[in-house]
Amino acid sequence: MTSENTTRNTATVYVPRDAAARSVGADEVAQQLELAPIEGGFGVDVVRNGSRGLLWLEPLVEVVTPEGRIGYGPVTPEDVPGLLAAGMLDGADHPLRLGPVDQLPWLARQNRVTFARVGVTDPLSPEDYEAHGGLQGLRAALEMEPADVVTEVTDSGLRGRGGAGFPAGIKWKTVLDCADELKFICCNADEGDSGTFADRMVMEGDPFLLIEGMTIAAHAVGAREGYLYIRSEYPDAIATMNTAIDIARGRGWLGAGILGSSLDFDLHIRVGAGAYICGEETSMLESLEGKRGMVRAKPPIPAIEGLFGRPTVVNNVLTLTTVPVVLADGAKAYQDLGVGRSRGTQVFQLAGNIKRGGIVETAFGITLRELIEDYGGGTLSGRPARAVQVGGPLGAYLPEARFDLPMDYEALAEAGAMLGHGGVVVFDDTVDMAAQARFAMEFCAEESCGKCTPCRVGSVRGVEVIDRIVAGEQQDENLALLEDLCELMTDGSLCAMGGLTPMPVRSALAHFADDFVGRGDRRLLEIHPVQRGNTRTEGQA
Amino acid sequence: MTEGGSIMTTSGTDVSVESVVRRAAAAHRGERGALLPVLHAVQAELGCVPQEAIPVLADEFNLSRADIHGVVTFYHDFRREPAGRSTVRICRAEACQALGADRLLSHVRESGLTLGETSTDGGVTVEQVFCLGNCALGPSVEANGRLHGRVTPARLGAILNGTV
Numbered sequence: 001m002t003s004e005n006t007t008r009n010t011a012t013v014y015v016p017r018d019a020a021a022r023s024v025g026a027d028e029v030a031q032q033l034e035l036a037p038i039e040g041g042f043g044v045d046v047v048r049n050g051s052r053g054l055l056w057l058e059p060l061v062e063v064v065t066p067e068g069r070i071g072y073g074p075v076t077p078e079d080v081p082g083l084l085a086a087g088m089l090d091g092a093d094h095p096l097r098l099g100p101v102d103q104l105p106w107l108a109r110q111n112r113v114t115f116a117r118v119g120v121t122d123p124l125s126p127e128d129y130e131a132h133g134g135l136q137g138l139r140a141a142l143e144m145e146p147a148d149v150v151t152e153v154t155d156s157g158l159r160g161r162g163g164a165g166f167p168a169g170i171k172w173k174t175v176l177d178c179a180d181e182l183k184f185i186c187c188n189a190d191e192g193d194s195g196t197f198a199d200r201m202v203m204e205g206d207p208f209l210l211i212e213g214m215t216i217a218a219h220a221v222g223a224r225e226g227y228l229y230i231r232s233e234y235p236d237a238i239a240t241m242n243t244a245i246d247i248a249r250g251r252g253w254l255g256a257g258i259l260g261s262s263l264d265f266d267l268h269i270r271v272g273a274g275a276y277i278c279g280e281e282t283s284m285l286e287s288l289e290g291k292r293g294m295v296r297a298k299p300p301i302p303a304i305e306g307l308f309g310r311p312t313v314v315n316n317v318l319t320l321t322t323v324p325v326v327l328a329d330g331a332k333a334y335q336d337l338g339v340g341r342s343r344g345t346q347v348f349q350l351a352g353n354i355k356r357g358g359i360v361e362t363a364f365g366i367t368l369r370e371l372i373e374d375y376g377g378g379t380l381s382g383r384p385a386r387a388v389q390v391g392g393p394l395g396a397y398l399p400e401a402r403f404d405l406p407m408d409y410e411a412l413a414e415a416g417a418m419l420g421h422g423g424v425v426v427f428d429d430t431v432d433m434a435a436q437a438r439f440a441m442e443f444c445a446e447e448s449c450g451k452c453t454p455c456r457v458g459s460v461r462g463v464e465v466i467d468r469i470v471a472g473e474q475q476d477e478n479l480a481l482l483e484d485l486c487e488l489m490t491d492g493s494l495c496a497m498g499g500l501t502p503m504p505v506r507s508a509l510a511h512f513a514d515d516f517v518g519r520g521d522r523r524l525l526e527i528h529p530v531q532r533g534n535t536r537t538e539g540q541a
Numbered sequence: 542m543t544e545g546g547s548i549m550t551t552s553g554t555d556v557s558v559e560s561v562v563r564r565a566a567a568a569h570r571g572e573r574g575a576l577l578p579v580l581h582a583v584q585a586e587l588g589c590v591p592q593e594a595i596p597v598l599a600d601e602f603n604l605s606r607a608d609i610h611g612v613v614t615f616y617h618d619f620r621r622e623p624a625g626r627s628t629v630r631i632c633r634a635e636a637c638q639a640l641g642a643d644r645l646l647s648h649v650r651e652s653g654l655t656l657g658e659t660s661t662d663g664g665v666t667v668e669q670v671f672c673l674g675n676c677a678l679g680p681s682v683e684a685n686g687r688l689h690g691r692v693t694p695a696r697l698g699a700i701l702n703g704t705v
Contacts, residue, residue: 019674019675019688020674020675020677020678020688020690022688023675023678023681023688023689023690023691024678024690024691055677056677056678058678191674192671192672193672194634194635194636194637194671194672194676195634195635195636195676196672196676197674197675197676197677200674232581232618233670233672233673233674233683234674235686236688268572270577270578271577271578271581272577272616272618273577273580273581273616273617273618273619274616274617274618274670275615275616275617276671287577288573288574288577289573289574290574290575290576290577290602290612291574291576291612292611292612292616293615293616308573308574349676349677351636351639351676351677351679352635352636352639352640352676352677352679353639354677357676357677357678358677380640389635393634393635393671423636423676425635425636425639425676426639427639428639431639436635436638439635439638443671446671447671449615
């Protein structure tokens with residue numbers, strides 16, 4: 001249904017079905033186009049694609065023309081009659097015309113590997129998927145011995161895209177080497193970090209890719225069951241994945257004897273219930289088992305004793321959606337991208353106060369400044385960018401002076417920061433960094449699973465100490481106390497929730513100390529108090 | 542799973558709650574670790590997970606009431622009583638903060654509403670949420686399952702009034 005027009009009786013128009021595009025009116029635009037009066041013999045065939053990731057242009061409407069797909073955006077429902085009258089269906093000129101979408105510099109400069117199909121195809125068309133290279137990775141894998149698939153993934157240098165950056169192949173090999181009959185593939189789609197939305201976009205924009213990646217993992221390690229844990233905040237992704245799984249089963253892409261091979265693998269979706277901590281892999285496993293999402297102490301590692309005590313591959317969406325490409329094109333092609341020990345591409349997500357926010361997939365090594373200024377076009381407010389939080393709510397705040405850092409795992413770690421899931425959140429010069437540090441502690445207090453004391457209690461004390469510093473009470477003593485608390489949380493917490501919360505706090509202190517001790521006007525203490533969700537303490541009794 | 546254990550009922554309303562829970566549990570029987578899907582199903586039907594559901598769930602899953610209670614109260618999504626007729630969730634995560642989520646919270650306060658509570662007429666429940674995955678088009682608000690991007694205080698007002 002998405003092939004180029006052969007006759008000119010029908011114009012094919014793409015309007016994204018991505019949640020971000022829908023949040024700014026894509027459904028209404030699609031509806032307007034579907035109801036458009038037919039003139040000159042034209043009918044309009046509206047295809048709901050994923051988003052290309054140029055989110056400031058959403059809703060981005062693309063029209064198939066002999067010159068390629070011509071974009072118009074951002075299109076409001078009110079713009080539609082005028083666009084049609086101007087001859088949009090022929091790709092005619094209009095103030096909103098962007099030209100051929102593939103040639104937009106923002107997109108053309110990227111190196112899309114994982115996101116190659118997102119926004120291009122109809123996400124729920126299996127024909128489209130295969131026509132654009134889908135299943136090549138799985139077909140290649142099924143021709144190989146499991147151990148060779150694992151070797152290929154190891155050789156590619158693919159590291160977990162969930163944040164920790166652990167080599168995927170090594171994790172898979174551990175699971176493969178376990179003798180258990182029952183093993184699991186778990187995909188962590190609990191993308192709770194602020195500033196990250198790549199998992200959501202790939203699930204909504206190319207769901208078969210995730211199914212293919214999980215199936216390759218199943219073949220590689222000898223698993224027959226898979227779980228996809230999606231956060232409840234992503235209803236569109238849940239719906240799309242559910243439909244895609246049904247379609248895949250109907251086509252023999254899931255179930256018994258996949259693609260005529262001896263591989264049996266089926267996949268189940270589990271919906272989270274609003275707990276940030278369940279993005280931590282062991283918490284996610286507890287949640288999948290129907291328990292409170294309390295972190296587990298490691299060892300044992302999940303690869304050996306994971307879901308229901310069985311060997312389990314736990315990978316992030318972006319890790320698993322990169323696997324098919326590695327298998328289709330070979331380890332070397334992927335390995336050739338990137339810098340140092342950060343191989344391949346990273347999917348950066350530009351967010352917050354930024355003019356051109358969205359998905360930038362490019363080889364590792366790009367600098368923060370290139371992302372923010374060249375791609376992002378600076379802040380949305382037009383004011384100077386003052387701080388950027390990289391790697392989610394547990395990541396560091398970096399000042400403008402650090403914008404030339406290359407984006408790779410090691411360079412960031414050296415700078416006291418982390419890449420995490422590739423989120424880049426920009427703040428302009430109106431930001432109060434003491435307030436942001438306080439929020440980091442507040443968020444930890446709200447979302448801690450409660451199992452270990454440094455995280456559960458330390459975060460509450462952290463809020464109090466920051467309040468005292470800002471209020472000017474015994475600042476030196478309280479700053480020393482805050483540093484001591486951060487050290488304790490870093491060293492003493494069971495998982496990254498408490499262990500990394502000091503990262504935004506310490507970086508805010510290191511780079512923006514004036515905000516804590518120097519400013520006269522304080523809005524910090526007036527900030528809306530965090531709502532106590534349910535009666536969490538009862539559950540922890 | 543226990544075999545047909547009898548359930549203690551304490552009030553007349555337990556019957557319908559019990560039947561809802563039993564049905565939800567039956568629909569997910571055979572699934573591994575199915576407590577969360579069952580809780581979601583119960584909440585979808587009843588609007589919350591009421592106290593009366595706890596002993597029935599304990600029986601279905603062969604767990605203690607304390608275990609079930611612990612799970613229900615751990616997750617933000619599960620309510621103990623139904624929300625208002627509409628639910629509006631405002632994103633308070635960093636990316637939306639960078640785009641003025643605080644102004645939306647001020648608007649909520651000025652409207653006489655309290656975050657985390659239902660309005661006195663039962664019309665609207667306003668809550669905070671940490672990240673709706675719309676971080677490049679914030680501030681974001683979700684209202685009755687519908688996501689809104691680039692929300693201004695005026696637009697939030699229209700959302701709260703149910704006119705958007």
